[in-house]
Every structure is written in structure tokens, then in C-alpha cells.
Amino acid sequence: MYIVAMTFLLPKLPYDHDALEPYIDTRTMEIHHTKHHAAYVNNLNAALEGTERLTKPIEEVLQSIDQLPQDKQTAVRNNGGGHYNHSFFRQLMSPKPHPMSTHLEGIIMSYFETIDNFKEKFAAAAMGRFGSGRARLIKENDGSLTIMSTSNQDSPVMEGKKPILWLDVREHAYYLKYQNLRADYIKNRRNVVDRKRVEEHYEEA
Ligand code: MN3
Numbered sequence: 001m002y003i004v005a006m007t008f009l010l011p012k013l014p015y016d017h018d019a020l021e022p023y024i025d026t027r028t029m030e031i032h033h034t035k036h037h038a039a040y041v042n043n044l045n046a047a048l049e050g051t052e053r054l055t056k057p058i059e060e061v062l063q064s065i066d067q068l069p070q071d072k073q074t075a076v077r078n079n080g081g082g083h084y085n086h087s088f089f090r091q092l093m094s095p096k097p098h099p100m101s102t103h104l105e106g107i108i109m110s111y112f113e114t115i116d117n118f119k120e121k122f123a124a125a126a127m128g129r130f131g132s133g134r135a136r137l138i139k140e141n142d143g144s145l146t147i148m149s150t151s152n153q154d155s156p157v158m159e160g161k162k163p164i165l166w167l168d169v170r171e172h173a174y175y176l177k178y179q180n181l182r183a184d185y186i187k188n189r190r191n192v193v194d195r196k197r198v199e200e201h202y203e204e205a
Pocket of ligand 1: 036086168170173
């Protein structure tokens with residue numbers, strides 16, 4: 001009989017740490033991935049040690065935080081949220097991003113009128129987040145798109161919503177290269193967003 005020790009693992013990147021230069025610098029990618037994200041994974045595993053939740057999809061863990069013992073809830077919210085947010089955040093980016101299809105363009109325009117208007121609203125959510133958090137594009141249950149901003153490692157997934165695009169605006173995501181110029185980071189990140197991934201997230205259930 002085998003006893004399989006299941007834990008959450010730090011995912012490998014689908015590209016090298018320097019692949020998103022000059023928009024996201026190598027050192028930031030390295031530290032963000034191998035230090036910050038690794039810490040979320042380790043802390044999540046420690047918080048859930050010995051429980052069957054280590055074998056569940058991370059989304060499921062995040063949707064049932066209130067069923068955990070009280071003293072575990074904050075650790076799982078922060079570190080489970082951190083693991084989820086960072087795993088998918090990097091998959092949304094690519095050194096050779098696909099452009100936006102006319103299909104996705106049409107969907108975005110049906111909720112935001114123009115692509116420029118969408119960009120402006122998304123950037124405003126990213127600029128307006130005080131301290132740590134994210135700007136999000138959400139697919140609501142009725143299929144409509146909305147923009148929101150979330151705090152720290154909170155995720156709309158915790159409320160059963162489906163985020164399909166997001167941007168980490170915690171300073172560790174950009175400060176080495178951009179310092180206080182968050183607006184430049186927001187603008188430059190557009191060069192590495194893979195619109196095909198966003199569309200795939202939209203089309204998934
Ligand atoms: Mn981060």
C-alpha cells in the first residue's frame with residue numbers, strides 16, 4: 001500500500017524569469033515567484049497539514065474557508081489566496097502574447113462600449129487600490145463582465161465569482177523596476193497579457 005503525501009506545489013512558469021523583459025523585469029519575476037509565491041505555498045501546506053483539503057483543488061479550498069477551524073482561516077485566506085492568485089496571474093502573461101480576437105473584442109465592447117474605455121476602467125481599478133491587492137475583470141454568473149478591485153490576497157473565487165483577467169498591484173510586483181510609477185507598470189503590463197488565455201477563461205464554465 002502506498003501512502004501518497006499530497007501537498008500544494010509551486011508551479012513552474014510556462015516561460016523563463018527574464019521572458020517578460022523589459023515590461024516585467026527578471027529580478028522581480030524571480031523574487032515574486034521563488035520567494036513570495038513559494039512562501040504562500042509553504043504556509044498553505046503548513047496550515048492544512050494533516051487535512052484532506054491538501055488533496056482538493058485550490059478553488060474548492062478557498063470556497064470553504066469558513067468551515068475550517070477558526071485559527072486556520074486567516075492563514076488559508078492569505079496563503080491559499082496568494083497561491084491561487086499568483087498561479088493564474090502568470091498564466092495570463094506570455095512573452096509572445098496572442099492579440100485580442102474579434103470575438104473577445106465584441107464581448108468586451110458589449111459591456112464597456114469601447115476597448116479604450118475598458119482599459120481606462122481597468123487601470124482606474126488598479127490605480128485606486130490602496131496598498132496591496134488586484135484589479136479584476138470578472139465574469140459574473142449571467143455571463144456579463146464587470147471590473148472590481150480586491151484587497152490583499154482576497155479573490156472573487158471565494159465568493160463563487162470567476163475572475164478572468166487580473167493585475168497584482170502589490171509593490172513587490174513592480175517596485176524594483178517602476179518604484180512609485182504604478183501607472184507605467186499598469187500600462188506596460190498590457191504588452192504581455194495573453195488575450196487568448198483571457199478568452200479561454202471567459203469561455204470555460
Ligand atoms: Mn504578488
